[in-house]
Amino acid sequence: MPVEIVLVKYTRELKINAVGRDIPEEILKITGKEVFQGNNYKEGVEYHKQGPIVKPVLDHNTSKMVGSIREALIKCGAHDGMTLGFHHHFREGDLVVNMVMKEVHDMGFKDVTICASSLGKAHDALLPYIEDGTITGIQSSGVRGKIGEAISRGKLQKLAIMRSHGGRVRAIQSGETVLDISFIGAPTCDDYGNCKGIGGKSDCGVLSYSFVDGQHANKVVAITDCLVPFPNFPADIAMTRVDYVCVVDAIGIPEKIATGAAKPTTDVRKLMMADYCTQVVINTPWFKDGFSYQTGVGGASIASAASLAKIMEERGIKMGFAVGGMSKGMVDMLDRGLVGKLLDTQDFDLFAVNSVKRPNHHRISAGAYANPFNKGCFVNKLDYVVLAALEVDTHFNCNVVVGSDGMITGAQGGHPDAAQGAKCTIVICPLLQGRIPAICTDVTTVTTPGESIDVVVTDYGVAVNPARQDILDALKAADCVPLKTIEELRDIAYKIVGEPDPVQFGDRIVGIIEARDGTIMDVVREVKDYTV
Amino acid sequence: MEIVKAAIAGTLESSDCMVTVEPGEGSVELELESAVIRQYGRQIRKIALETLDRLGVQDAKVRIVDKGALDCTIKARVEAAVYRSVGQRADLPWGGAIV
Numbered sequence: 270m271p272v273e274i275v276l277v278k279y280t281r282e283l284k285i286n287a288v289g290r291d292i293p294e295e296i297l298k299i300t301g302k303e304v305f306q307g308n309n310y311k312e313g314v315e316y317h318k319q320g321p322i323v324k325p326v327l328d329h330n331t332s333k334m335v336g337s338i339r340e341a342l343i344k345c346g347a348h349d350g351m352t353l354g355f356h357h358h359f360r361e362g363d364l365v366v367n368m369v370m371k372e373v374h375d376m377g378f379k380d381v382t383i384c385a386s387s388l389g390k391a392h393d394a395l396l397p398y399i400e401d402g403t404i405t406g407i408q409s410s411g412v413r414g415k416i417g418e419a420i421s422r423g424k425l426q427k428l429a430i431m432r433s434h435g436g437r438v439r440a441i442q443s444g445e446t447v448l449d450i451s452f453i454g455a456p457t458c459d460d461y462g463n464c465k466g467i468g469g470k471s472d473c474g475v476l477s478y479s480f481v482d483g484q485h486a487n488k489v490v491a492i493t494d495c496l497v498p499f500p501n502f503p504a505d506i507a508m509t510r511v512d513y514v515c516v517v518d519a520i521g522i523p524e525k526i527a528t529g530a531a532k533p534t535t536d537v538r539k540l541m542m543a544d545y546c547t548q549v550v551i552n553t554p555w556f557k558d559g560f561s562y563q564t565g566v567g568g569a570s571i572a573s574a575a576s577l578a579k580i581m582e583e584r585g586i587k588m589g590f591a592v593g594g595m596s597k598g599m600v601d602m603l604d605r606g607l608v609g610k611l612l613d614t615q616d617f618d619l620f621a622v623n624s625v626k627r628p629n630h631h632r633i634s635a636g637a638y639a640n641p642f643n644k645g646c647f648v649n650k651l652d653y654v655v656l657a658a659l660e661v662d663t664h665f666n667c668n669v670v671v672g673s674d675g676m677i678t679g680a681q682g683g684h685p686d687a688a689q690g691a692k693c694t695i696v697i698c699p700l701l702q703g704r705i706p707a708i709c710t711d712v713t714t715v716t717t718p719g720e721s722i723d724v725v726v727t728d729y730g731v732a733v734n735p736a737r738q739d740i741l742d743a744l745k746a747a748d749c750v751p752l753k754t755i756e757e758l759r760d761i762a763y764k765i766v767g768e769p770d771p772v773q774f775g776d777r778i779v780g781i782i783e784a785r786d787g788t789i790m791d792v793v794r795e796v797k798d799y800t801v
Numbered sequence: 802m803e804i805v806k807a808a809i810a811g812t813l814e815s816s817d818c819m820v821t822v823e824p825g826e827g828s829v830e831l832e833l834e835s836a837v838i839r840q841y842g843r844q845i846r847k848i849a850l851e852t853l854d855r856l857g858v859q860d861a862k863v864r865i866v867d868k869g870a871l872d873c874t875i876k877a878r879v880e881a882a883v884y885r886s887v888g889q890r891a892d893l894p895w896g897g898a899i900v
Binding site for chain 1: 815816836837838839840841842843844868869870871872
């Protein structure tokens with residue numbers, strides 16, 4: 270059964286979790302959740318996967334085509350209190366969420382929960398629907414823009430739930446979140462619901478995050494702006510899982526879905542961090558033929574991947590697979606024969622989108638990528654992952670969701686998933702962001718536990734988690750990077766910018782950060798206006 | 802030191818601050834707007850008031866718009882604004898009131 274979650278007053282009864290965070294008893298009661306008790310707490314704990322309600326189609330005269338989103342909502346039995354699923358493959362160019370929610374609002378539905386793989390600035394238009402009670406719940410990897418601010422200011426009636434990409438699949442498959450209707454923005458689709466991420470005018474390459482919606486939502490609506498002849502095959506989301514198909518003018522803004530390749534950085538600070546990162550990779554024992562790797566699209570990450578490729582070529586070392594979000598850097602490696610397989614969950618630029626059609630560039634589901642509650646996902650097979658963070662603290666805990674000023678401003682994405690899965694997890698993080706120290710005593714909010722983080726690369730040196738003596742020994746022996754303790758890095762930061770005052774929060778808890786396994790990693794409190 | 806006329810120092814670039822001083826109404830009045838007010842508001846206020854005190858400014862309206870400047874920058878911008886307001890551009894007391 271889905272749990273009813275409402276905002277509560279902070280109480281004195283607390284439970285301390287494995288990352289030292291106080292989780293109020295009240296929050297545990299309301300959510301029915303446990304506190305986070307370490308990465309492998311649920312190892313081997315069996316559960317029953319939940320299946321969707323299925324409305325069979327036997328009559329060959331039955332049409333799945335609907336004339337409008339309104340008609341789709343009516344046919345799907347839309348009602349007050351429903352939960353709607355969405356994917357974020359159109360990124361900042363997404364038009365689907367706003368289009369559907371406008372109709373939901375205009376039809377007068379209330380108390381709706383959005384369960385999206387992520388939400389961003391493209392969804393600022395939803396703000397009035399939060400204020401008028403149309404939307405009362407948000408479950409997402411994170412939120413940027415006005416909605417993040419609205420949640421932080423306590424405008425959302427229920428607790429916001431921030432969960433990783435793997436965590437979303439777990440929550441849906443375990444029945445914790447029941448999706449009444451999922452809307453799948455499909456770049457191409459036929460009249461019987463075979464959806465593909467490839468083709469059309471809103472080409473996003475893959476539909477990985479919505480596989481679970483196809484498998485588990487009680488009703489599935491494909492929304493497309495490019496209807497193609499039957500069968501649209503091979504399909505990412507098959508017709509066997511789709512109830513209705515709706516054609517609209519546009520589901521995305523192409524130039525915001527996939528941009529051109531990011532310009533290689535010339536920022537010497539980023540290039541220095543990229544070099545440290547590459548040195549860490551090539552001087553640790555997993556850098557050998559067939560190794561596996563995931564990286565992001567930050568300037569330093571891209572630069573590090575490029576320099577790594579050069580060293581791989583020189584030494585005749587090939588990568589077995591790369592997984593996660595894809596961009597030009599990884600596509601180039603595939604071109605040069607430096608990587609065996611790209612396992613793609615999201616495409617950040619046109620190079621990645623166009624590469625999806627090629628052999629050895631495979632589309633995988635978010636579940637195969639990162640779901641902690643299946644029988645083993647790809648992140649478990651990672652040797653290296655290179656990540657970023659807003660803040661890292663002296664316990665190596667990372668924050669990627671809540672800004673240092675207390676405002677929700679980012680998303681977990683696959684951060685906690687890949688960080689736990691990889692043998693060597695590297696976080697690249699400049700010591701200072703303006704005056705804000707990124708290396709601090711305690712992060713504002715824990716999103717990824719320190720036990721998952723092995724190496725922190727900054728522009729002032731590299732810190733290794735003391736739990737990873739093996740990595741520390743390897744880097745010491747190689748004498749390849751300036752090694753510091755995490756406390757030394759924090760002290761350097763505080764010496765330059767001064768120690769920050771703790772942010773003043775209100776009493777109300779407005780959201781929870783869910784760990785991969787569904788336990789509570791941290792809570793997010795309402796921000797209040799600053800007073801001296 | 803008496804604030805004679807309105808004066809300004811600094812910019813609105815990231816990691817800088819813009820300081821405006823004007824003649825006051827009998828006391829030091831400090832208005833602060835900062836990108837990092839939640840973490841550093843107290844500290845910025847402290848460094849600004851200390852600097853004004855050291856310069857002997859007891860009657861002024863001071864406005865700081867801060868974009869994440871370090872303490873040394875804030876101090877320098879406050880000093881520059883104050884000396885500009887009294888028209889002193891030479892013989893600045895380096896090592897004295899300006900530490």
